[in-house]
Amino acid sequence: MAGQLSIAKALNEALRKSLEEDPKTLLMGEDIGKLGGVFRITDGLQKDFGDNRVIDTPLAESGIVGTAIGLALRGYRPVVEIQFDGFVYPAFDQIVSQLAKMHARALGHVKLPVTIRIPYAGGIGAVEHHSESHEAYFAHTAGLRVVTPSNAHDAHWMLRQAIASDDPVIFLEPKRRYWDKAEVGDTADLPLHDARIARHGTDATLIAYGPMVKVCLDAAAAAEEDGRRLEVVDLRSLSPVDFATLEASVRRTGRAIVVHEAPVFLGMGAELAARLTERCFYHLEAPVLRVGGYHAPYPPSRVEEAFLPDLDRVLDAVDRSFAF
Amino acid sequence: MTVKSTTRARKKAAPAVPDTLPTGSGAPLDEGGRPDLVQLLTPEGERVEHPDYPLSTTPEELRDLYRDLVLVRRFDAEATSLQRQGELGLWASLLGQEAAQVGSGRAMRPGDYAFPTYREHGVAWCRDVDPLNLLGMFRGVNHGGWDPNEKNFHLYTIVIGSQTLHATGYAMGITKDGTDDAVIAYFGDGASSQGDVSEAFTFASVYNAPVVFFCQNNQWAISEPTTNQTKIPLYRRASGFGFPGVRVDGNDVLACLAVTRWALDHARSGNGPVLIEAFTYRMGAHTTSDDPTRYRLAEETEAWRAKDPISRLKAHLEREGLADEEFFASVEAKSEELGLRVREGVRSMPDPDPTLIFDHVYAEPHTLVDEERAEYIAYAASFEGGENL
Numbered sequence: 001m002a003g004q005l006s007i008a009k010a011l012n013e014a015l016r017k018s019l020e021e022d023p024k025t026l027l028m029g030e031d032i033g034k035l036g037g038v039f040r041i042t043d044g045l046q047k048d049f050g051d052n053r054v055i056d057t058p059l060a061e062s063g064i065v066g067t068a069i070g071l072a073l074r075g076y077r078p079v080v081e082i083q084f085d086g087f088v089y090p091a092f093d094q095i096v097s098q099l100a101k102m103h104a105r106a107l108g109h110v111k112l113p114v115t116i117r118i119p120y121a122g123g124i125g126a127v128e129h130h131s132e133s134h135e136a137y138f139a140h141t142a143g144l145r146v147v148t149p150s151n152a153h154d155a156h157w158m159l160r161q162a163i164a165s166d167d168p169v170i171f172l173e174p175k176r177r178y179w180d181k182a183e184v185g186d187t188a189d190l191p192l193h194d195a196r197i198a199r200h201g202t203d204a205t206l207i208a209y210g211p212m213v214k215v216c217l218d219a220a221a222a223a224e225e226d227g228r229r230l231e232v233v234d235l236r237s238l239s240p241v242d243f244a245t246l247e248a249s250v251r252r253t254g255r256a257i258v259v260h261e262a263p264v265f266l267g268m269g270a271e272l273a274a275r276l277t278e279r280c281f282y283h284l285e286a287p288v289l290r291v292g293g294y295h296a297p298y299p300p301s302r303v304e305e306a307f308l309p310d311l312d313r314v315l316d317a318v319d320r321s322f323a324f
Numbered sequence: 325m326t327v328k329s330t331t332r333a334r335k336k337a338a339p340a341v342p343d344t345l346p347t348g349s350g351a352p353l354d355e356g357g358r359p360d361l362v363q364l365l366t367p368e369g370e371r372v373e374h375p376d377y378p379l380s381t382t383p384e385e386l387r388d389l390y391r392d393l394v395l396v397r398r399f400d401a402e403a404t405s406l407q408r409q410g411e412l413g414l415w416a417s418l419l420g421q422e423a424a425q426v427g428s429g430r431a432m433r434p435g436d437y438a439f440p441t442y443r444e445h446g447v448a449w450c451r452d453v454d455p456l457n458l459l460g461m462f463r464g465v466n467h468g469g470w471d472p473n474e475k476n477f478h479l480y481t482i483v484i485g486s487q488t489l490h491a492t493g494y495a496m497g498i499t500k501d502g503t504d505d506a507v508i509a510y511f512g513d514g515a516s517s518q519g520d521v522s523e524a525f526t527f528a529s530v531y532n533a534p535v536v537f538f539c540q541n542n543q544w545a546i547s548e549p550t551t552n553q554t555k556i557p558l559y560r561r562a563s564g565f566g567f568p569g570v571r572v573d574g575n576d577v578l579a580c581l582a583v584t585r586w587a588l589d590h591a592r593s594g595n596g597p598v599l600i601e602a603f604t605y606r607m608g609a610h611t612t613s614d615d616p617t618r619y620r621l622a623e624e625t626e627a628w629r630a631k632d633p634i635s636r637l638k639a640h641l642e643r644e645g646l647a648d649e650e651f652f653a654s655v656e657a658k659s660e661e662l663g664l665r666v667r668e669g670v671r672s673m674p675d676p677d678p679t680l681i682f683d684h685v686y687a688e689p690h691t692l693v694d695e696e697r698a699e700y701i702a703y704a705a706s707f708e709g710g711e712n713l
Contacts, residue, residue: 070493
């Protein structure tokens with residue numbers, strides 16, 4: 001595994017390892033076989049594992065998730081690919097009404113180890129329905145686990161951990177980072193649901209996940225030139241949230257800014273801000289601030305730069321925090 | 325809506341069910357423009373033969389089927405009464421659909437798997453699921469509760485049609501396992517309009533999954549007639565997906581048994597899915613919450629009453645001298661026994677501990693659930709000592 005891998009390749013290797021390790025693991029999705037997926041995440045896997053394990057499905061998202069539930073009930077461990085974020089909505093009922101609840105309904109008698117991989121979020125100049133950030137819908141649903149890596153190492157190990165989990169996991173892949181390379185280590189250094197301090201700092205905490213971690217790391221580097229040392233926490237897991245790591249960081253720095261691409265209103269930032277305020281009130285020098293998308297449909301790509309948080313918007317929020 | 329009489333002799337024999345890729349027919353249209361039904365027992369209790377669905381039964385098997393029908397109806401009636409008495413929050417009665425459920429349920433082998441809606445009490449009975457388990461969700465003490473793998477009977481599914489995909493996926497798993505089990509997915513005429521049912525047909529057909537889609541066309545989806553769901557007979561939907569469809573007299577337990585047994589064997593032999601449309605009638609309300617007198621005519625219900633699934637089998641048993649008064653009395657005694665067990669069982673069903681809310685949300689620990697459970701327990705404990713105030 002050693003060496004620099006892109007997130008795309010790290011995910012491909014994770015799927016390969018999972019298929020090798022457990023004959024009950026299956027991949028399902030549109031165009032994942034010969035084509036290797038539109039992002040090539042499943043490249044070469046059908047060739048090596050056969051079309052009985054790497055299954056090209058009809059173009060029907062509810063059908064993909066619904067049959068994956070049935071396969072899981074039969075003892076399989078399906079990993080399904082939704083081709084793009086905006087295409088998951090036809091499967092929404094199967095995910096939130098069926099997949100998320102069946103373990104509880106059966107009082108634990110059945111397990112639903114289904115992993116749903118979704119390339120999500122924007123920044124690649126795509127057409128409509130190819131840039132959505134819908135993590136809040138899934139994190140809001142009890143019974144689902146929601147995770148998102150920000151680098152190749154986490155992409156590899158978090159996917160293997162997600163597939164090994166006996167719970168359904170929504171695995172969000174930051175598609176604009178697919179080609180970012182990083183060293184992928186030989187072991188997972190964190191449990192699936194732990195947050196990671198991506199950069200240590202003392203003056204304010206930037207909380208981000210998925211595609212926004214890099215933006216926040218860049219912002220922190222820029223802020224250092226202004227003499228502000230920003231801590232960056234990569235949340236990694238959106239359900240559950242590792243509040244212990246967040247609280248410890250915010251107590252140290254006294255300031256928190258949550259950054260995500262999804263619209264701010266009722267997004268992950270709302271939950272994080274509310275809980276951090278409850279738990280760290282006397283340690284805060286300023287309200288927890290949020291930076292994210294607007295309450296508008298994801299815009300046409302020619303103006304998506306205005307919608308997406310960038311380094312300047314993050315630093316602007318840092319300034320506002322210090323102005324309190 | 326019009327109702328096809330099943331009392332007439334069939335005009336002609338139904339055609340053979342295709343053994344290669346079908347033209348989609350299991351039965352032609354009769355002279356009235358309505359498709360013929362596979363029938364083995366007339367409403368008068370006369371045994372008739374069908375060239376494609378032969379069925380040989382011993383007198384004991386016929387008596388067992390009769391007992392099933394009576395006990396399932398009794399269980400259902402008891403549950404309806406319990407709802408009226410406030411013991412259940414809701415009940416979805418199967419009255420009128422006993423033959424479709426018992427016939428199809430008894431066609432299954434032990435290794436086969438059923439994916440029901442919320443009305444398949446008769447199928448549950450055939451799978452030997454304790455009837456009291458079915459009442460938990462209607463009483464509000466759980467959302468299902470039984471272990472689906474114990475009797476190969478999945479949890480009731482309320483969102484209509486969702487379970488047809490689960491059944492199809494399960495059947496795809498059977499194919500991968502290389503066993504000769506098969507699956508039945510139950511749904512209704514209303515669910516046939518759902519996208520999930522179409523997607524299930526597609527997946528089942530494409531992957532040749534051993535699944536039988538058993539549609540109980542009980543003519544009404546709450547207040548909406550089947551004509552609001554489809555312009556063609558439902559069994560003919562199968563042809564567009566490339567597998568056979570058969571329409572069976574859903575009030576004829578023998579026909580339901582024979583056709584479902586054939587369909588399951590067809591599926592388990594690697595021939596792919598089958599759609600069965602059991603043409604039947606929901607004699608009661610959709611659930612205890614609605615009032616069918618607002619949306620359908622009493623004449624229609626009365627016409628169907630003449631095709632009652634129990635009285636026709638009873639007539640057959642009597643006509644052929646296959647059961648005596650002692651037998652009918654013993655069934656009646658068992659019915660009383662079941663009624664009592666269900667009444668007492670429901671009334672003594674304990675409410676769950678509120679911490680059930682937090683149990684089984686996840687298979688593995690989840691910090692938010694753990695925190696909220698602890699918060700709740702602490703909050704509930706804060707009331708201790710205040711109870712006598």
